[in-house]
Amino acid sequence: MKKLTALLLASSMLLTAALTGCGDSDDGGDSKKSEIKSIVYVTSNLGDKSFADISWKGVQEAGEELDIDVKVIEYGTDSKSKMEPTLMDAADTYDLVLFSQGEMLEILEKHAEEYPTKRFIAYDIDPNYDNKLSNCFCINYVQSEGEYLAGALAMKMSQSKVIGFVGGADGVLIGDFMVGYIQGAQSVEPSGKVAVSFIGNYTDAPKAKELSNVQINTNKADVVHQVAAGAGLGVFQACQDAGCWALGVDADQREYFIDSDPELAKVILTSMTKRNDIALKEAITLAVKGELPFGTLEKWGVKKGVVALAENDYYKEQVPTDVQTYIDEQRQKIADGEIKVQSAYGMEQEELNSIRNNAKP
Known part of the structure; x- marks a missing residue:
C-alpha cells in the first residue's frame, strides 16, 4: 500500500502542492491538469436517495464533462473497519479521491504524506477544522x-x-x-x-x-x-x-x-x-484546472447556492x-x-x- 518512493517524495510535498495544487502559475495549472486522469468517490453505500446519491451524481457529471474516468467504491454502512484500507486502496489507484466524514479525514491525516502526488477532496467537514494537509481541499457546508x-x-x-x-x-x-x-x-x-x-x-x-x-x-x-x-x-x-x-x-x-x-x-x-452535486462538480473542475486551493477549508452555504x-x-x-x-x-x-x-x-x-x-x- 505504501509506496517505496513515498518517503523520498514526502519531503518535497509542500513544494509540489505549491506548484500544482493552487494553480498559482501557468506551469502549475497545466501540470495539475495533466496529473488527474482518474477520480474515485469513496462512500459507505449508494442507494440512500439522499446524501450519497447526490454526491455521486456530481462526480459523474464532472467526469462526463471533463472526459475523465470516475469510479465509486462502497465500504459498507456498518464497516468502519473498512474505511482505512478502502481509502488507502483508492489513493493507491486513483489520482483524485473524494470522501466525506471527519473519520475519513482523520485516516487521511495519518497517511497523506505517503501520497504526495495524489489529491483529495473532503466535504461535509467541521467548519473549525484546521486543514494542514497540503494535498487535501476541505468543504464545510453551512x-x-x-x-x-x-x-x-x-x-x-x-x-x-x-x-x-x-x-x-x-x-x-x-x-x-x-x-x-x-x-x-x-x-x-x-x-x-x-x-x-x-x-x-x-x-x-x-x-x-x-x-x-x-x-x-x-x-x-x-x-x-x-x-x-x-x-x-x-x-x-x-x-x-x-x-x-x-x-x-x-x-x-x-x-x-x-x-x-x-x-x-x-x-x-x-x-x-445540500447540493453535493453542484459543489463536487465545481471542486473537481477546479482541481483539474489546477485552480483548487488545496491545503484550505472553505465554507459554502446559501450565498454559494449549495444549501x-x-x-x-x-x-x-x-x-x-x-x-x-x-x-x-x-x-x-x-x-x-x-x-x-x-x-x-x-x-x-x-x-x-x-x-x-x-x-x-
Missing part, C-alpha cells in the same frame, strides 16, 4: 443556513404552530441542522414549538416512523422534517398515514419517489438540499405565493449577511440543550 429556511417554511405552513424534527445520530452535525431549523421556525413564530427526536442511526426507518407518530399524534406536529438519510423513509410514511407535510433532506427527495411511490411523494413538500430549499414545481404549486416571497427574502438576507444563523459547531452543550428545550412542545 447547513444551518438552509435549515433556517426549512424551519421558517415549516412554521409558515403549520396550522398548529408545532413542527417536528427527526434526526439520525444525536451529535454536533445533526445538532447543527436542528439549531438552524429551530431558529428559522421561531423567527416566524417566537412562541412556536419544535418537537425533536433522534433515532440513534441512519438506517432504522421503523423507529423513525414511530418517533414521527409520537410527534404527530401526541405533540400535534403537522410538518415533520427528517434529517436521517435512509431512515427518513419512516418519517415520510408516518406523514403519509397522518396526511401532513414532510420535509426531506440533502437531495430533492420527492424526485426519488415520483415514479416508484407517487402517493408518498405527495407528502414531501420540499427538501433542504437551499428544493423549489421544484410541486413546491411552487403547494406553497402560497406570499410564503414563497417571504422565503426568498429570508434567503437574500442570509446571503447578504443581514441574518446571522447560529451553528452547533463550537456551541456549548448547555446552550444546545437550552435551544432544544425552549422549543419543546
Whole structure:
C-alpha cells in the first residue's frame, strides 16, 4: 500500500502542492491538469436517495464533462473497519479521491504524506477544522443556513404552530441542522414549538416512523422534517398515514419517489438540499484546472447556492405565493449577511440543550 518512493517524495510535498495544487502559475495549472486522469468517490453505500446519491451524481457529471474516468467504491454502512484500507486502496489507484466524514479525514491525516502526488477532496467537514494537509481541499457546508429556511417554511405552513424534527445520530452535525431549523421556525413564530427526536442511526426507518407518530399524534406536529438519510423513509410514511407535510433532506427527495411511490411523494413538500452535486462538480473542475486551493477549508452555504430549499414545481404549486416571497427574502438576507444563523459547531452543550428545550412542545 505504501509506496517505496513515498518517503523520498514526502519531503518535497509542500513544494509540489505549491506548484500544482493552487494553480498559482501557468506551469502549475497545466501540470495539475495533466496529473488527474482518474477520480474515485469513496462512500459507505449508494442507494440512500439522499446524501450519497447526490454526491455521486456530481462526480459523474464532472467526469462526463471533463472526459475523465470516475469510479465509486462502497465500504459498507456498518464497516468502519473498512474505511482505512478502502481509502488507502483508492489513493493507491486513483489520482483524485473524494470522501466525506471527519473519520475519513482523520485516516487521511495519518497517511497523506505517503501520497504526495495524489489529491483529495473532503466535504461535509467541521467548519473549525484546521486543514494542514497540503494535498487535501476541505468543504464545510453551512447547513444551518438552509435549515433556517426549512424551519421558517415549516412554521409558515403549520396550522398548529408545532413542527417536528427527526434526526439520525444525536451529535454536533445533526445538532447543527436542528439549531438552524429551530431558529428559522421561531423567527416566524417566537412562541412556536419544535418537537425533536433522534433515532440513534441512519438506517432504522421503523423507529423513525414511530418517533414521527409520537410527534404527530401526541405533540400535534403537522410538518415533520427528517434529517436521517435512509431512515427518513419512516418519517415520510408516518406523514403519509397522518396526511401532513414532510420535509426531506440533502437531495430533492420527492424526485426519488415520483415514479416508484407517487402517493408518498405527495407528502414531501420540499427538501433542504445540500447540493453535493453542484459543489463536487465545481471542486473537481477546479482541481483539474489546477485552480483548487488545496491545503484550505472553505465554507459554502446559501450565498454559494449549495444549501437551499428544493423549489421544484410541486413546491411552487403547494406553497402560497406570499410564503414563497417571504422565503426568498429570508434567503437574500442570509446571503447578504443581514441574518446571522447560529451553528452547533463550537456551541456549548448547555446552550444546545437550552435551544432544544425552549422549543419543546
